[in-house]
Amino acid sequence: MNCEKCQDLIGDLVDGGLSREDETTLSLHLEECLACADVRNDLESIVTFCRNHRGEYSAPPNADALWLRIRNVIEAETQLAAKVASTRPPAKSFWSGWMSRSWELSMPQLAASAAAIILVVSLGTTVGLRRWDNARATEPVASSPRSEAGTRVHDRMWQQQQAINYWNQRVETNKVRWNQGMRDTFERNLKVIDQAVNDSLNELNRDPHDEVSEEMLNAALNEKLALLREFSDL
Amino acid sequence: MTAAETETQPVTDYGLTQRAAQGDMGAFEELYQRHNRRVYSLCLRMMGNVSEAEDLAQEVFIQLFRKIGSFRGESAFTTWLHRLTVNQVLMHFRKRGVKMEQTTEDGETPIQIVKGTENPNAMPVVDRIALDKAISQLPPGYRTVFTLHDIEGHEHEEIARMLGCSVGTSKSQLHKARMKLRGLLRQQKVKE
Numbered sequence: 001m002n003c004e005k006c007q008d009l010i011g012d013l014v015d016g017g018l019s020r021e022d023e024t025t026l027s028l029h030l031e032e033c034l035a036c037a038d039v040r041n042d043l044e045s046i047v048t049f050c051r052n053h054r055g056e057y058s059a060p061p062n063a064d065a066l067w068l069r070i071r072n073v074i075e076a077e078t079q080l081a082a083k084v085a086s087t088r089p090p091a092k093s094f095w096s097g098w099m100s101r102s103w104e105l106s107m108p109q110l111a112a113s114a115a116a117i118i119l120v121v122s123l124g125t126t127v128g129l130r131r132w133d134n135a136r137a138t139e140p141v142a143s144s145p146r147s148e149a150g151t152r153v154h155d156r157m158w159q160q161q162q163a164i165n166y167w168n169q170r171v172e173t174n175k176v177r178w179n180q181g182m183r184d185t186f187e188r189n190l191k192v193i194d195q196a197v198n199d200s201l202n203e204l205n206r207d208p209h210d211e212v213s214e215e216m217l218n219a220a221l222n223e224k225l226a227l228l229r230e231f232s233d234l
Numbered sequence: 235m236t237a238a239e240t241e242t243q244p245v246t247d248y249g250l251t252q253r254a255a256q257g258d259m260g261a262f263e264e265l266y267q268r269h270n271r272r273v274y275s276l277c278l279r280m281m282g283n284v285s286e287a288e289d290l291a292q293e294v295f296i297q298l299f300r301k302i303g304s305f306r307g308e309s310a311f312t313t314w315l316h317r318l319t320v321n322q323v324l325m326h327f328r329k330r331g332v333k334m335e336q337t338t339e340d341g342e343t344p345i346q347i348v349k350g351t352e353n354p355n356a357m358p359v360v361d362r363i364a365l366d367k368a369i370s371q372l373p374p375g376y377r378t379v380f381t382l383h384d385i386e387g388h389e390h391e392e393i394a395r396m397l398g399c400s401v402g403t404s405k406s407q408l409h410k411a412r413m414k415l416r417g418l419l420r421q422q423k424v425k426e
C-alpha cells in the first residue's frame with residue numbers, strides 16, 4: 001500500500017467504516033510509515049475532540065440584543081398583517097372578481113401573430129423595456145420631436161417595473177400557501193396580462209411613436225401591478 | 235396536579251410552539267432562550283464569521299416564528315429547528331452563489347500527500363479556540379461538510395440529501411476538509 005491510498009482510507013478508519021481486510025493492510029503500512037501514522041493520529045484527535053464536545057454551544061455575543069431585533073421584526077410583521085387583514089375586503093369576493101375577469105387588453109391583430117414572443121413574467125417585461133429603450137436611443141434626436149414625452153413615458157414605465165418587481169417577490173414568497181384554484185386564477189390572469197404587455201412592446205419596437213401601443217402598455221402594466229398587489233396578500 | 239407540581243414540570247418545546255403559534259410572544263421568547271446557543275453555534279461554524287452568524291440566527295428565528303404552526307411534534311423540536319437552520323444557511327450560500335463542492339480549480343490547493351518525515355512539527359493538542367479558528371478558515375464547502383459530519387454528527391447519507399450531492403462526494407469533501415484543517419492547525423502552531 002502506498003501513502004496516497006493509505007491516507008484516502010484513514011478517514012474511514014477514523015470513522016470506523018473500514019473492512020477488516022483494508023484495516024489489516026492499513027495497519028501494516030501505518031506501522032512502518034511515520035508520516036501516515038502522523039496523519040492518522042492528527043485526524044483521530046480532531047475527530048475525537050469534536051465527538052467529545054458535541055452538544056457544547058457558544059452563546060451569541062449579545063443574546064438579549066439579538067432577541068430584541070428578532071422581536072421587533074416579528075412584531076412589525078404581525079402588525080402589518082393585522083392592518084392588511086382589517087383594510088382588505090373579504091378575500092373570497094375580491095379574488096372571485098379575478099376568477100371571472102374578462103380582458104380587453106389584447107390587440108386582436110397582434111394576438112393573432114404567431115411571432116408574438118411569450119417571455120417569462122418580470123424578466124420578459126424588463127428585457128422588452130430595454131429593447132424598446134435601445135430602439136429609441138438609436139434614433140436621431142431631430143427626427144424625434146416627441147422624445148421628451150417618450151422619456152417621460154419611459155420613466156413612468158421604469159417605475160412601474162420597479163413596483164412590479166417588488167410585488168412579484170412578495171407573491172413568490174406567499175405562493176406556496178395558495179391552493180390550486182388560486183394558483184390557476186393567478187396564472188391565467190397573469191398570462192393574459194403578460195401577453196398584452198409583450199404585444200404592446202413588440203408593436204412599440206416596430207414603431208416607438210405608436211401612442212395607442214403606449215397606452216396599451218401602460219394599462220397592461222397597471223393591471224399587472226394590481227394583480228400582483230392583490231395576490232401578494234393572500 | 236398542584237401548583238407546586240406544575241411549577242416543577244417545565245413546559246415542553248412542543249407546548250411552547252403551540253402557544254407561540256397562537257401569537258404568544260412569551261412562549262416564543264422561552265424557545266429562543268432555550269435554543270439560541272444551538273442555532274447560533276451552528277450558524278457560526280457554517281458561516282465562519284460572527285456578524286454573519288448573528289444575522290443568520292436572527293433570520294432563522296424569524297422563519298421559525300412564521301413556520302411554527304407547521305411543527306406537529308412528530309420529531310424532536312431540536313431536530314426540526316436544526317434542519318430549519320441548516321436549510322437557512324444553505325439557502326444563504328446558494329443566494330451568494332457559493333459552490334458546495336470544493337475543487338482544486340477553485341483556487342484551493344490540493345491536499346498534500348504527506349510522505350516520509352518531511353513535516354517534523356507535530357499538530358498541537360486540539361482545543362476549542364484553535365479548532366474554531368481553523369474551521370473559520372476553511373472554504374465554505376469544506377466547512378459545511380465538516381460541521382455537519384464531525385461537529386453535528388450527521389451521517390454521509392443525510393449530508394448528501396441536504397446538499398444534493400452524492401455520498402461519495404460528501405465523503406471525499408470531508409476527507410479534504412479534515413486534511414486542510416490539520417494543515418491549518420499545524421500552521422497556527424508554527425505562527426505562535
Ligand SMILES: [Zn+2]
Binds near residue numbers: 002004029033035037
Ligand atoms: Zn505512508
